[in-house]
Amino acid sequence: MRRWRPLRAWWARWACPLAILIASGTLVAAMTWGLTTFGPAFAALGIIPSALDGRLLYANPALGHIAQRDAHALPGAPFGDLMHPDDRPHLQEHFAALARGVTDAMALDLRLRRDAATPGWARVTLGLIRTSDGVPGFAVAIVEDVTEERAHTAALEHQALYDPLTDLPNRVLFLDRLAHAIESARRDELPVVLLLLDLDRFKEVNDTLGHHWGDSLLRKLARRIRAELRGSETIARLGGDEFAVLLPPGEGLPAAQSVATRILAALEAPFEIDGRVLDVGCSIGIALYPASGRNATTLLRRADLAMYTAKHAKAGFAMFAPEQEHHTPHRLSFTSELRHAIHSGQLRLHYQPVVDMASGQVNHVEALVRWEHP
Template structure:
C-alpha cells in the first residue's frame, strides 16, 4: 500500500485533527462574534444617539420657548445648524408660519418624524417638539433633524475593528494550536513509536513516557503491561518451538542449532565431538500393549535417565517417537564416547515402574565422531543413524560408525532417493515376457517385468531395486504405476488387434495394504479393463507369512474377477490344506526345482508338484525354462504353461508386437487363455 502524502499524513495526524477541529469550531463561532459585537454596539450607539438627541432637543425647545422674538429664534436655529450636529431646524407656529434659519442644509427634504434610529434610512433623525408658553399652552412646534452619519460611521468602524480583532484572534489561535499541538501530542508520539517497536518485535526496550496527562499515562501503563505480557508469551512460544512438549528436552530444531554451534567451536579449537542417536528396543510393543499413556511415561523416564547420565554441557534431545539424539562435546578419545554410551545403557537397564508394571528396557545407540566420520551435521547424523541400526541388528547396545559399511548403506540410501525421483522422471518402464501354452504352443499371456533405466547405472532389473522399494515404502506407488502402465498398454495392444492377459507381481508389502483390492478395482474401472485380463502373482513364501490376513485379501481380489497365481511354488512349501483354501487358479513352479541337476534326473518332485496342482484344479506354469530339453520334459509331465529364455527374453511392448508377427504366435482370447 502506498504511503500517504504530506498533506494526507498531516490530516490523519492528531495535530492535524486538532487543527482542523479548531478551524471547524472557529468557522462556526467566529462569524457570530463580530455579528454579536456589532449587534450590541449598534444598539448601544443607536440608543445613546436617540437619548442624547431627545435630551438635547428638549433642552433646545425649553430655550426657544422662553423667547418669542422671531429674529432671535431664527438666529438660535441658525446657530444650532451651524453647530453641525443639527442639519435641519424649523419652527411651525400655531398660525402655520415657518421660522427657519437663513441656511438650512436639508431645507428641501420633506419632514418625517422618526421614532427610532434610522427609521426611514435617510441618514437624518427627525423629531418634533411642542413649544409651550407660560400658561403651558403649545404655541408652536419645533422640528429638528439630527445627522445620523457620525453614529453610523462609528458603528461601521466598530464592525471593522471587530473583524480585525476576530481575524487576529483566529490567526493567534491557529498559531498557538500549531505550536502547542506537537507539545500536547509528544507523549502520544512516544507511545506510537513504542507501539511500532513492539510491532517490529523489539520487546526488550522498556517504555518510558513522562507526561502530566492522566489519560496518556494510563495508556502508557497499558502498553507497558502489554509489552511484558508479549515478552512472557514470546518466551513461552520460543521454548515450545524449541523443546519437546512431552519430555522438556530440546527438539530437532534446537538440537540441529546446538550441533552446528558445537561443530563451529570444535573446528576452531581442533577438538573432537560425538553425535549419538538412540532408540528404544521393543518400544512399539510396549506402546501397543500398555497404551500410549504408558508409552509417554516411559519416554519421560528415559529422558530423565539419559539426562542424568551425562554432563551438563552435553545436549540431549528427543527427535520424535522413541528416538533421542546426543551431542558430546570436548571428547578426548573414543573411550570417552563409549564410556558415556555405557553409562546411558546402564541407566536404561534399571527396571522401570509403569502403572504397576515392571519393565526391563534396552536401547541401541549409534555413535559418529567429528571429524573422523564426518564434518557436517547431515553426515554425522546419517553415520550415527546407520551405526544405531547396526547396534540394533547385532544387539550389542552401541556401535561406532564404520565407514566401509556406511558407504554401502549410503549408496543404498542414494539409490532409494533416486528411485523416488525415477517415478516422476519417467525412468521406469515395463518389459513383457510371453507365457506359452505348452499344448497349443500359442501365447497365453505376458508377465510385466519392471525395469529402471538409471541415467548412470543403465537398465536395472527389478531384483536390484524392488527390495529397496519395500523397505522405503515406495512399493505401493510403484504398484499403482505398474497397473496404470500395463492397462494403458493393454488398450494399445487391443487397438492393434491383440488382447493379452497381463501378469503383475505383488510384494508382501502390497498384501499388507488393506486398501489393495479397492485400489485395483478403481484402476480397472478407470481404465475399463476386464478383470479377467489381470493376473496377480504372489510368492508362496509371502502367502505363508500371515495366512489368515493374506487369505482375506486374496478372497477380496478374487471377488473382483482377477486371476491369482502362486509364484515360486516349491521354494517354501505350503500345506495342502492351506493351498486348497487359497482362491488361486494357477501355480508357478519355482525355477530352483527346474534347474537342480538332482531333481532334474528323476523328476519326482516336479511330477508331484504338477499332479498336486492339477488335483486341486489349478493350472501349472513353469518359469526359467532356458533350454528345449526342459521345455519338452515339462510338456511331457503335463505342465500347462511355460516362460523362459528358450521361448523369449523379456522385451518392450513394441518388440512384443514384432515378435508376435515373426513367431506367428496369435494372442489367444480370454476363454482359451484362462481355462483351468
C-alpha cells in the same frame, strides 16, 4: 502493537518544543505539557528526562509503578539503578552515544532490578534533546513494561524448540546446536561426538498397552538419561522413540563410549508405571566429527547407520565405520524389490516335514518362503 515503534517519529516532531521548555528551566512544566498533550496513550509509560551521565531529573508515577519504586525518590538517582546490574553497562553505552551526539534516538530492552519474585523487562527508548546551538543537552527516556510480552515470546520460542512431552530440545534446536558445535570445533580443530539412541521393545509397549503408557515411559526414560549427563552435554528427542546426545567440542571416542555405557546401564533397571513393570533398553550409534562427517546431516545419517549396526548385533552401542555405509544402497534396493515381490505375488509358501529317520515319524513341519525373483 508495540508503542515504541512510532516513538522515533514522535521524537522528531516534539523534541524541539521539549528542548525549549527544558532550556528555559521549566523541566516539570515540560513533562506536564507532554503528559497533557499525549493523554492516555502515555499514561502507562515511564517518562524520564535525565542528564547525559544517566542521572534522573524527573520521574512520573508510571515509572515508579514499572520499577516498583517511589517515583518521588528517584530524581537524582542513576538511571542504571533501576536495571539489572548485568544490563547497566549496555545502558551506559547508549547514554555515552547520546552525549557524543552520534545519534538522536535509540531503543533497547533491559531487565528491571526488582525482587526475585517479580522479575521484569522494560523497553527503553532514549532520545536526545539538543540546545539551541545543536549541542547535546539532555536525554529523555520513555520506559514501557514489556514483562508480559517477553514472557509470551519466550513461551512461543520454548514451544517451537522443545518437545512438549519430555521438555527436551527438539530436532530443530538440536540440529542448530550440532551445527554450532561443528563450527566451533572446525575453528579450534577439535572433535565433536554425536550419539543417536533408539529404544528396543518400545513398539511393543505402544501396541500392547497404548500410547498413554508409551508417553509415560518416554518421560521417565528422558529423565533417567538426563540424570546421567553433565550440564554441558545436550540430550534431545528427535521424534518417536529416537533421542540424540551431543557432547561438547573436544570430547573424543573414550568420552563417547563412557556416556554410552552409562546410558545403557541406567536403562537396565525396569520402569514402573501405574504398578506395571516395563523393561526396555536402547541401541546407540556413535559418530564423530570430522572422522564420520563434516556437517550435521551427514553425522546424523552415519550415527543412524551405527545405531542399526548395534541393534542388529545386539551390541548396545557401535561406532560408525565406512563399511556400514557401503551396504546402504544395496539395502535400499533390496527393500524396494522385496516390497514389490509381496505386492506382485512373487513369494511362495512351502511346507516340508521333518522326519525322524529311526522311527519314520514326522516330528514337525517347517514353513519356508521362496522368492520367485524374475
